[in-house]
Amino acid sequence: GENVEQHPSTLSVQEGDSAVIKCTYSDSASNYFPWYKQELGKRPQLIIDIRSNVGEKKDQRIAVTLNKTAKHFSLHITETQPEDSAVYFCAGRGSTLGRLYFGRGTQLTVWP
Amino acid sequence: DAGVTQSPTHLIKTRGQQVTLRCSPISGHKSVSWYQQVLGQGPQFIFQYYEKEERGRGNFPDRFSARQFPNYSSELNVNALLLGDSALYLCASSKLLAGETSYNEQFFGPGTRLTVL
Numbered sequence: 001g002e003n004v005e006q007h008p009s010t011l012s013v014q015e016g017d018s019a020v021i022k023c024t025y026s027d028s029a030s031n032y033f034p035w036y037k038q039e040l041g042k043r044p045q046l047i048i049d050i051r052s053n054v055g056e057k058k059d060q061r062i063a064v065t066l067n068k069t070a071k072h073f074s075l076h077i078t079e080t081q082p083e084d085s086a087v088y089f090c091a092g093r094g095s096t097l098g099r100l101y102f103g104r105g106t107q108l109t110v111w112p
Numbered sequence: 113d114a115g116v117t118q119s120p121t122h123l124i125k126t127r128g129q130q131v132t133l134r135c136s137p138i139s140g141h142k143s144v145s146w147y148q149q150v151l152g153q154g155p156q157f158i159f160q161y162y163e164k165e166e167r168g169r170g171n172f173p174d175r176f177s178a179r180q181f182p183n184y185s186s187e188l189n190v191n192a193l194l195l196g197d198s199a200l201y202l203c204a205s206s207k208l209l210a211g212e213t214s215y216n217e218q219f220f221g222p223g224t225r226l227t228v229l
């Protein structure tokens with residue numbers, strides 16, 4: 001099955017700086033890559049996703065890029081704010097039905 | 113529209129007991145997936161159901177079982193609980209099975225926190 005690796009495991013940035021989280025995947029047939037934000041004690045919330053036929057997608061301060069050849073995708077958060085602090089998970093959907101394969105998560109801390 | 117709901121919120125059981133967790137998907141969603149999230153890790157896929165049929169199963173022992181009802185709600189059952197079953201159990205709903213559309217967002221419920229003593 002699919003294997004998703006995520007780095008770094010922790011990331012600390014100053015408010016206003018940018019944050020980048022990177023993921024790699026193993027299944028070349030994967031076609032959908034969502035990112036989830038999970039605040040402490042809460043459910044994972046979908047913040048952005050990208051499909052395999054697109055190289056980049058942006059939504060306000062958040063952007064995701066996909067390199068299918070290298071099998072990696074990244075989350076970019078610009079102008080970070082303290083409320084961006086959370087655990088971020090990348091995921092990939094392999095060739096099998098709708099199951100998602102998650103990375104281990106990145107704890108992002110934005111210092112004011 | 114209400115989001116995905118799960119019950120109970122928290123549960124404490126002892127080893128060897130059995131537990132049933134419940135999930136109601138977003139109205140109009142026909143597919144329900146269950147994930148286990150151990151502290152400090154990403155969610156791990158357990159089951160997917162669509163139209164009351166199991167359509168996928170992750171690498172979990174037979175102690176784990178699930179079903180989906182005609183109203184698309186779902187139950188996850190775990191028998192003979194072990195300490196290692198302590199985790200947050202997440203339910204996610206989506207409109208259709210991935211085979212019908214490749215871009216099928218999954219929305220998560222708040223989870224059930226299971227503690228096995």
